[in-house]
Amino acid sequence: MTTADIFFYLFAFLTLLCGLLVVANPLSRNPVTSAMFLVLTIVSMAGLFVQLHAFFLASVQIVVYAGAVMVLFLFVIMLLNVREEERRRVKVLSAGLGIVSVGAIALIAVKAVFEAHPSSGLETPVLEGTTVNLGRLLFTQYLLPFELVSLVLLVAMIGVILLSKKDLR
Amino acid sequence: MIHVGLEHYLTVSILLFCLGLLGTITRRSLLVIYMSLELMLNAANLALVSFSRFNKSLDGQVMVFFIVTVAAAEVAVGLALIVALYRKRQTAHVEDLTTMKL
Numbered sequence: 001m002t003t004a005d006i007f008f009y010l011f012a013f014l015t016l017l018c019g020l021l022v023v024a025n026p027l028s029r030n031p032v033t034s035a036m037f038l039v040l041t042i043v044s045m046a047g048l049f050v051q052l053h054a055f056f057l058a059s060v061q062i063v064v065y066a067g068a069v070m071v072l073f074l075f076v077i078m079l080l081n082v083r084e085e086e087r088r089r090v091k092v093l094s095a096g097l098g099i100v101s102v103g104a105i106a107l108i109a110v111k112a113v114f115e116a117h118p119s120s121g122l123e124t125p126v127l128e129g130t131t132v133n134l135g136r137l138l139f140t141q142y143l144l145p146f147e148l149v150s151l152v153l154l155v156a157m158i159g160v161i162l163l164s165k166k167d168l169r
Numbered sequence: 170m171i172h173v174g175l176e177h178y179l180t181v182s183i184l185l186f187c188l189g190l191l192g193t194i195t196r197r198s199l200l201v202i203y204m205s206l207e208l209m210l211n212a213a214n215l216a217l218v219s220f221s222r223f224n225k226s227l228d229g230q231v232m233v234f235f236i237v238t239v240a241a242a243e244v245a246v247g248l249a250l251i252v253a254l255y256r257k258r259q260t261a262h263v264e265d266l267t268t269m270k271l
Contacts, residue, residue, distance in 0.1 A: 008173045012181045019185050019208055023192035023201075031200045038204050041185075045211055052178070052222040057214075057233055064237055069207070069244050076248045077200055080255050098195040106187040110180050118175045118223075133227055134234070142231050149238045156242035163249040 008051050014044035031077045035070060042066045056131040178219035186212035199251050199261040203244075210240050 018041040022034045042065045049058035138146055185208060192205030214233045221229025255261050 002172075005173045008177065012177070015181060016184055016188070019188045022204055022208060023188050023196065031198055031204075034201050034204055038207065041208065042211065045215060048178070048181070048215060049218055052218050054218045054222070054230055054233075057218060057230055057237075060234070060237055061214075064241055065207075065211070069241055072244060072248055073200070073204065076252060079252060080200070080261050095195050098191055102187045102191040102194070105190070106183060109183045109187075113176050113179045113183065116176075118179065130227065130230070134230055137227050137231055138234065145235060149235055152239060153242050156246050159246050160249040163246070163253050 004051060007047070011044050011047035011051065015041055015048060018044060032074065035073050035077060038073075039066050039070050042070070053130055056134055175219055175223040179216060182212045182216040182219070185209075185215065197263050199254075199263060199266075202263070203247055203251070207240065207244070210236060 018037045021037040022041060025033055025037070027033075042061060046058040046061040046066075049055075049061060189205045189207075189209035189212060192208065193202050196202055196205065214236055217229040217233050217236070221227060221233075251261055254266070258266065260266065
């Protein structure tokens with residue numbers, strides 16, 4: 001077992017543990033706690049991205065998700081009433097049924113992945129200078145999608161401004 | 170212990186996706202449901218990055234780049250919708266939101 005493997009298991013464990021605590025935290029049902037654990041999930045996932053040599057995406061993950069998106073989330077949670085959730089009871093039947101069905105889906109998918117042996121013909125490759133190549137790819141082959149995504153951002157911006165107008169019909 | 174390969178990353182991705190799915194169908198607070206959706210998007214990102222790494226192609230990473238951008242836009246619009254809904258109905262709880270008409 002190499003150091004990379006140890007780091008993989010560490011970050012995978014952290015990602016899954018914090019992901020579980022986002023969804024089902026036994027100690028607290030406050031959305032703020034969920035948001036904090038989502039930040040931890042995202043940061044440990046950035047660790048997994050570093051393991052996969054996607055350095056640029058790891059930094060984007062931290063800056064955009066853990067930075068911008070989660071601040072937006074916390075801002076809205078503070079704006080709304082967060083005490084609401086804690087007063088409601090958990091429905092045991094629906095939670096149990098959800099766990100059973102989702103667990104079945106997870107079992108089938110994991111079994112399918114392990115029986116397919118997806119990495120049998122692949123050796124661990126060495127991608128050098130991925131950020132440079134990623135930038136080159138973005139501005140040559142994927143130039144049109146790149147420009148269209150800016151349009152998506154513009155539409156989202158206009159939509160948010162319209163939605164937050166006072167007299168929403 | 171076997172060497173970490175593509176299937177290990179895919180397993181983490183699947184499990185994370187299923188956690189997000191579980192949160193989406195069992196939690197009752199709109200905000201937590203929204204966070205679970207983010208979890209599912211992140212799981213898809215992890216799968217794409219690991220495919221990109223093990224197939225020696227950067228296309229998957231470009232895809233993730235676009236997904237992150239669209240997810241940021243989606244969060245902004247979705248949270249604006251939740252705030253607008255809260256202003257109208259004073260709740261962000263799915264059990265209180267059972268009618269289509271505001």
